Amino acid sequence: xxxxxxxxxxxxxxxxxxxxxxxxxxxxxxxxxxxxxxxxxxxxxxxxxxxxxxxxxxxxxxxxxxxxxxxxxxxxxxxxxxxxxxxxxxxxxxxxxxxxxxxxxxxxxxxxxxxxxxxxxxxxxxxxxxxxxxxxxxxxxxxxxxxxxxxxxxxxxxxxxxxxxxxxxxxxxxxxxxxxxxxxxxxxxxxxxxxxxxxxxxxxxxxxxxxxxxxx
Amino acid sequence: xxxxxxxxxxxxxxxxxxxxxxxxxxxxxxxxxxxxxxxxxxxxxxxxxxxxxxxxxxxxxxxxxxxxxxxxxxxxxxxxxxxxxxxxxxxxxxxxxxxxxxxxxxxxxxxxxxxxxxxxxxxxxxxxxxxxxxxxxxxxxxxxxxxxxxxxxxxxxxxxxxxxxxxxxxxxxxxxxxxxxxxxxxxxxxxxxxxxxxxxxxxxxxxxxxxxxxxx
DNA sequence: GCTAAACACGAGCTATCACTCGCGTTTCTC
DNA sequence: GAGAAACGCGAGTGATAGCTCGTGTTTAGC
Numbered sequence: 108x109x110x111x112x113x114x115x116x117x118x119x120x121x122x123x124x125x126x127x128x129x130x131x132x133x134x135x136x137x138x139x140x141x142x143x144x145x146x147x148x149x150x151x152x153x154x155x156x157x158x159x160x161x162x163x164x165x166x167x168x169x170x171x172x173x174x175x176x177x178x179x180x181x182x183x184x185x186x187x188x189x190x191x192x193x194x195x196x197x198x199x200x201x202x203x204x205x206x207x208x209x210x211x212x213x214x215x216x217x218x219x220x221x222x223x224x225x226x227x228x229x230x231x232x233x234x235x236x237x238x239x240x241x242x243x244x245x246x247x248x249x250x251x252x253x254x255x256x257x258x259x260x261x262x263x264x265x266x267x268x269x270x271x272x273x274x275x276x277x278x279x280x281x282x283x284x285x286x287x288x289x290x291x292x293x294x295x296x297x298x299x300x301x302x303x304x305x306x307x308x309x310x311x312x313x314x315x316x317x318x319x320x321x322x323x
Numbered sequence: 324x325x326x327x328x329x330x331x332x333x334x335x336x337x338x339x340x341x342x343x344x345x346x347x348x349x350x351x352x353x354x355x356x357x358x359x360x361x362x363x364x365x366x367x368x369x370x371x372x373x374x375x376x377x378x379x380x381x382x383x384x385x386x387x388x389x390x391x392x393x394x395x396x397x398x399x400x401x402x403x404x405x406x407x408x409x410x411x412x413x414x415x416x417x418x419x420x421x422x423x424x425x426x427x428x429x430x431x432x433x434x435x436x437x438x439x440x441x442x443x444x445x446x447x448x449x450x451x452x453x454x455x456x457x458x459x460x461x462x463x464x465x466x467x468x469x470x471x472x473x474x475x476x477x478x479x480x481x482x483x484x485x486x487x488x489x490x491x492x493x494x495x496x497x498x499x500x501x502x503x504x505x506x507x508x509x510x511x512x513x514x515x516x517x518x519x520x521x522x523x524x525x526x527x528x529x530x531x532x533x534x535x536x537x538x539x
Numbered sequence: 540g541c542t543a544a545a546c547a548c549g550a551g552c553t554a555t556c557a558c559t560c561g562c563g564t565t566t567c568t569c
Numbered sequence: 570g571a572g573a574a575a576c577g578c579g580a581g582t583g584a585t586a587g588c589t590c591g592t593g594t595t596t597a598g599c
Binding site for chain 2 (some may be wrong): 574575576577578579580
Binding site (some may be wrong): 148149233234279282294301302305 | 361
């Protein structure tokens, strides 16, 4: 067999029609709904198809298996995150006073998680398939790095290992706030304020009285 | 049928031998191990039996179904909690300064959760059976009430609704710390310190400068 | 309009898992 | 030591869930 096709497996010579594109998106929406209701393992493919109003066979015309659904949904969520809220952690906020910086970072992140509950489910579910977990972990690492860079600007003399710990803690506190908001849906405002209070009080002694590079 | 036995269903006229008692405990241990590894839904009864070194049939000689295993394990964990660490939140700590109080409360709680990882899995798993969830929620409420009472002693003039929010936040922060410790097992000390720092800084402005009832 | 391919269906196949059953072994009670 | 009951086994059963397949319908390109 000399010089065969080197692509490991001709991926998919399939031209999708507009109708198919719609169906696929519709199925991903249905999957997101079912996943948030019963988790990944608890979601049966038949239930997802039913939620989308199609037959099981149709589902498998667009996704080779259940895992692929989670993978594509995870990818879609991550991309949505990056295009919509990836700026929340950008450097533009670092010149703000701590109170406003916490506002500027926390609010968009809460907004995203509130509007995409499947994000949280897939990210923290114990039964999420490995490929999705890997993607989310890469994302987690990227977010962490952004936080570290931000902190490093305020704390140029602090060893990186300590900054890493603070960054992980900050992210953990944010997740705790997310959980509190999810558990107390009728007191969102109160717990949103409380989350910001926690972050402010934790960070204020660390970076509150630092002089930023570009300030007087 | 006049005046039949009123017990809804003769519960269990079964005398267990010492060997059986050992087997049951051994099966619960195995279940705790498997649950922590793959969660409740992911744990097959055959896997639990295998982990315990017995046959599936033997398992069902001691537990009527899979749910009963989780229920008994949950009960055992809650009882273990109450007898071993229920004192950690007792009123004896409230006269300590905040730093030491945080130590006195956090350390035993971390210790328990560290030695009983199944506790966390069953308490937060999305697939835990309802009966177990209910028991844990009752427990959660009891712990919350203890925290509220403790806070109320420091803050007699604060409305109860606000105290509830602070108590929930404190508990959420503790859970976040637990997660961080679980994710970074090689830096336990650092994150333990960080958790205490978070709690101290959050609570210090609230109760730091209060005059306790029995103090000068 | 005609053909091929994409889309859609839903009954059914297969593997897995909670759980059972018949039978053999150990332990208790007398 | 004999009978009963608890213990123990593991192949087997029924249900469920992931996935397939044969067939029919809609769309794209000519």
